[in-house]
Amino acid sequence: MYLADTIVAPATPPGSGAVAIVRLSGPRAIEIALELWRPLRAGAAARAARVLRLGEIRDPASGAPIDRALLAIFPAPNSFTGEHVAELQCHGGRYLVRRIVALAAGRGARPAEPGEFTRRAFLNGRVDLTEAEAIADLVSARGDAALGQALEHLSGALVRRVEGLRHQTIALRARLEAEIDFADEDISLPSRADFTRAIDALGADLRALLDTFRRGRIVRDGARAAIIGKPNAGKSSLLNLLLGSDRAIVTPIPGATRDVIEEAVALGPIPLILADTAGLRPGADPVESIGIERARRAAASADLLIAVFDGSRPFDSDDAEVIALAAGRRGLALLNKRDLPPRLAAEELRARGLTLPVTDFCALADDQLDALRARLAELVATLAGDPDPDFARVTISRERHRAALDSALAALAEARASAVAAMPPEIVAVDIAAAAEALGAITGVVATEDILDLIFREFCIGK
Ligand SMILES: Nc1nc2c(ncn2[C@@H]2O[C@H](COP(=O)(O)OP(=O)(O)OP(=O)(O)O)[C@@H](O)[C@H]2O)c(=O)[nH]1
Ligand SMILES: [Mg+2]
Incomplete structure (x- = not known):
C-alpha cells in the first residue's frame, strides 16, 4: 500500500449504462483529472470544489476527443478517502470506461486494488473498520x-x-x-x-x-433453510413453488437433484436462502452419494429445516434418517402429495419421533403457498429474535x-x-x-x- 501514489478505477460496475464514474484518489488525482478533462465553457472555474462541471475528455497525447463528461473534485481532506479525489462521470460504455482509466494511468495513476479506496479512507481515519x-x-x-x-x-x-x-x-x-x-x-x-x-x-x-451475533448474521446474510427428504418426495417441486420459477429439475425419477441448489426468497425484511438438496438414501451411485453428503452438511449448517415427506408412500428407513436429522432442530415438516391416496399419516411421523410441526401439503398446487410463506417468515423472524431494547440495538454481524x-x-x-x-x-x-x-x-x-x-x-x- 503506497499512500503516496494516486489510484484510479471505475466506481461503477462494468457493462453498459447511462453513466459510469471513474474515480481517482491520491496526491495527483485532481491534477491528472484536469489533464484529461477541460470545461466546455471557457472561463468556467475548473477547480471549484464539490460541484459538477460539464466538460470534455480528450486524449492528452493526441488531443482526440473521447467523451463528454462531468467532473467533480473533492480536495483533501474533505473527501471519501481523505485524499484529493476526482470523479469523472462519463457515459457508461465498457470500452469508454477502460479508455478513460487507461488515459489516467498514462498520466501516472495506478489502477486501484479491490477495496483500496475504502482502505485509504480507513488509513486516513475517515472510517473505522466497522464502518468500512x-x-x-x-x-x-x-x-x-x-x-x-x-x-x-x-x-x-x-x-x-x-x-x-x-x-x-x-x-x-x-x-x-x-x-x-x-x-x-x-x-x-x-x-x-x-x-x-x-x-x-x-x-x-x-x-x-x-x-x-445470531440476529446480526441473519439480518446481514439472510436465514438459511435446507429442504431435506428422501428421493422423489417433492423437495425440488417445493423450491420451485416458493421461487415461482422452474429453478430445479423435477422428474418422477428418484435421485434427480444431486448438488445443493441455493436461491433466496424475499418473505419479509430478512431474506430466506433456500437450499434444495439431494434425496437422502443409501446405496446411491458415487455422484449422487457426494450430493447426499452435501445434503447432510447443508442440513447441519442451516438455521431452519424444511423436511419433506412423501405422503403417497409408506414410511421407510430413508424417512427415518430425515427424522433423525431433524431431531431438536427448528423448522417445519410437510407431508407432501396429499392429492394422492394417503399411505403415510402425520400421526405416524410423530410416533416415529418427528418433532417438527407437520402440515399436509401438495407441491403441485399453489393454494397453500401464501400460508407456507407466512409460516416461514414467522420462523425467520423468531430466529432473528427481536432487537434487545435494553441494549441500544447495536448488533455484531x-x-x-x-x-x-x-x-x-x-x-x-x-x-x-x-x-x-x-x-x-x-x-x-x-x-x-x-x-x-x-x-x-x-x-x-x-x-x-x-x-x-x-x-x-x-x-x-x-x-
Ligand atoms: N401428485 C403429486 N406429485 C408431486 C407432488 N410434489 C412433487 N410431485 C412429483 O413427484 C416427483 C418428484 O418431485 P421432485 O420435486 O423432483 O422430488 P425431489 O424430492 O426433488 O426428488 P429428488 O431430487 O430425486 O430427491 C415429480 O414427478 C413431481 O412432479 C405433489 O404434491 N403431488
Ligand atoms: Mg430434487
Whole structure:
C-alpha cells in the first residue's frame, strides 16, 4: 500500500449504462483529472470544489476527443478517502470506461486494488473498520433489515459501542497500574474483590454484545433453510413453488437433484436462502452419494429445516434418517402429495419421533403457498429474535466481530482467574491488555496488515 501514489478505477460496475464514474484518489488525482478533462465553457472555474462541471475528455497525447463528461473534485481532506479525489462521470460504455482509466494511468495513476479506496479512507481515519465493512454490507444488502443494520454500522453505532467497552477494559488496567506503582507504599487500594466484580460486569456487557451475533448474521446474510427428504418426495417441486420459477429439475425419477441448489426468497425484511438438496438414501451411485453428503452438511449448517415427506408412500428407513436429522432442530415438516391416496399419516411421523410441526401439503398446487410463506417468515423472524431494547440495538454481524469478542472474553476470564489466585498485578495486566487489544481489532484501533487484507479482499475494485 503506497499512500503516496494516486489510484484510479471505475466506481461503477462494468457493462453498459447511462453513466459510469471513474474515480481517482491520491496526491495527483485532481491534477491528472484536469489533464484529461477541460470545461466546455471557457472561463468556467475548473477547480471549484464539490460541484459538477460539464466538460470534455480528450486524449492528452493526441488531443482526440473521447467523451463528454462531468467532473467533480473533492480536495483533501474533505473527501471519501481523505485524499484529493476526482470523479469523472462519463457515459457508461465498457470500452469508454477502460479508455478513460487507461488515459489516467498514462498520466501516472495506478489502477486501484479491490477495496483500496475504502482502505485509504480507513488509513486516513475517515472510517473505522466497522464502518468500512458497513459499506460492503450496504452494497450487498438483500433486504430492508440488512440495509438498516448496515446504515446503523455506517453511522458509527458499533464502533461507539466497542470503543466504550475497550475504554472500560483499559480502565481496569489503570487500576492495576496503581497497584503496581504503589506496591511498596501503605495506601489503601481497591480490593481484588472489587476488581473481579468490575471484570464480571464488563464480561456481561461483552457477552450481551456477543449474543447479538445470531440476529446480526441473519439480518446481514439472510436465514438459511435446507429442504431435506428422501428421493422423489417433492423437495425440488417445493423450491420451485416458493421461487415461482422452474429453478430445479423435477422428474418422477428418484435421485434427480444431486448438488445443493441455493436461491433466496424475499418473505419479509430478512431474506430466506433456500437450499434444495439431494434425496437422502443409501446405496446411491458415487455422484449422487457426494450430493447426499452435501445434503447432510447443508442440513447441519442451516438455521431452519424444511423436511419433506412423501405422503403417497409408506414410511421407510430413508424417512427415518430425515427424522433423525431433524431431531431438536427448528423448522417445519410437510407431508407432501396429499392429492394422492394417503399411505403415510402425520400421526405416524410423530410416533416415529418427528418433532417438527407437520402440515399436509401438495407441491403441485399453489393454494397453500401464501400460508407456507407466512409460516416461514414467522420462523425467520423468531430466529432473528427481536432487537434487545435494553441494549441500544447495536448488533455484531460478522464472524470477525464474534471471534474478537470471544477472545476478549477468554482473556478477561484469564485475568479474573489470576486476580482470584492473588497473582501479582503485572500478570493480571497482561490478560487485561490482551482483552483490550482484541476489542481494538474490531474497530481497527489495532489492525495488522493481515486483518486489513482479509477485510478489503471482499471488496470489489473501485470501492
Ligand atoms: N401428485 C403429486 N406429485 C408431486 C407432488 N410434489 C412433487 N410431485 C412429483 O413427484 C416427483 C418428484 O418431485 P421432485 O420435486 O423432483 O422430488 P425431489 O424430492 O426433488 O426428488 P429428488 O431430487 O430425486 O430427491 C415429480 O414427478 C413431481 O412432479 C405433489 O404434491 N403431488
Ligand atoms: Mg430434487
